[in-house]
Amino acid sequence: MPIELRRRRALRLAWGTALCLAASYGLGLPIPILAPIFALLLLALRSQPLPLRVAPALALMVLISAGSGLLLIPLLRHAPVSGVLLVGVGLFLCFRFSLSGGNGLLANFLVIGLTMVSAAGASDFTLALSVVEAMAKGMLLAALSVTLVHQLFPEPAHAPTLPAPPLADAQEVNWIALRATLIVLPAFLLALIAPDRFMPLVMKSASLGQQSCETSVRQAGQELIGSTLLAGVLAIIVWGGLSLFVHLWMFFLWTLLFALLHARRLYRVVTTQQSPGFWLNCLSTMLILLGQSVQDSAAGQDVYRAFAVRMALFILVSLYACAMLYWLDFRRRPRVEG
Known part of the structure; x- marks a missing residue:
């Protein structure tokens, strides 16, 4: 892929994520960090522009997929x-x-609907409805942001599309899906106990579950734990810079800067040993941490204590995900060798 195209895609991803974040917080959307994360996924997984008419269709798709979690609440x-x-x-x-x-995008939304929505509704049905509303509005804003940023940084007419991820071997699919499920379930169980406290953990575990589908056992520690630790360090740096001058546009500029640093590595403008999934997971985790810290600050809570607890939980769930990969690989190795 030409270096100019990679630079353009990196700029598009950074600007699209940052603009969506500024619009989401400026409009006061419920769970405002969802919209920039959706925009990040749309831009990272798709290089072609979205027609404007697709935005309502995507919001409807999210509404239906997230609404599936509502059906599980009585059970x-x-x-x-x-x-x-x-x-x-x-x-x-x-x-x-x-x-x-x-x-893959539809699968992500279904995972979020099954976990976040049903966990929220198990204690308060109104909270579940607010999560579904937040997801639908967030996707609508994300799709509009992606359409806008493609106008600012258009894709060349004959540019190659992003390669499809390689399909897993038919014999491996069930094992990989099983380990991803086992990674997400503990966070879901915690969210059933206290959905308002553990909802960010569900988002993180869903991201880890998806990442584990693309990570080999040999790289599990670096991919899952390393990206989480780096995201925590970067979130601290951004929060420290933001605290010097608290304003929405400063939040936008800091997000733009760090999204661009990640995007340049994700698209191999800057060569690194880490995979694109490492940088995508790192950026999404940083956004989750920052978004929740902003919400804690607005609610008058102790931001630093809440961040420390949340970061510890993120590291624990990453360690658990890594251990699950090693354990399942160890359990099935004799069968493979036999």
Whole structure:
């Protein structure tokens, strides 16, 4: 891929994410960090522009996929064991669908709907509806931001599309989907206990589950734990810079700067040993941490204590994800060798 095209795509991803973040917080959307994360996924997974008419269709797709979690709320309330098992089966099927060549974006939304929405609704149905509303509005804004940024940094007419991720071997699909499901389920169980405290952990575990589908066991520690630690350090730096002058446009500029640093490495403008998935996970984790810290500050909570607790949980779930990859690989190795 020509270096000029990679630079243009890096600029597009950084500007699209930062503009969407500024618009989301400026408009006061519920769970405002969802919109820039959706924009990041749309720009990272797709190089072609989105027609303007697709934006409402994407919002509707999110509404339907996230709304699937609403159907599980009565079961989680009245038969929790069966409800959790059904969520586990749903997660397994979503990851298996993605690994078998299905739409990865749709699979991500289904995973979020099954976990975030159903966990929120298990304690408060109104909270679940607000999560679904936040996802639909966030996707609509993200799609509009992607359309706008493609006008600012248009894709050349004959530019090569992003290569499709290689499909896993048919014998490996079930194992990879199983380990991704086992990575997400503990965070989901915690969210059932206290959805307002552990919702960011569900978002992080869903990201780790998706990343584990693309990570080999040999690189698990570096990919899963390393990207989380780096995201925490970068979030501290951005928060420190933002605290010098608290303003929405400073938040936009800091996000633009660090999104560009990640995008240049994601698109190999700057050569690194880490995979694109490492940088995508790092940037999304940094956004989750920053978004929750902004919400804590607005609510008058102790930001630094909440950040320390959240970061510790993120590191623990990353260690668990890495251990799960090693354990499942160890469990199935004798069968493969036999």
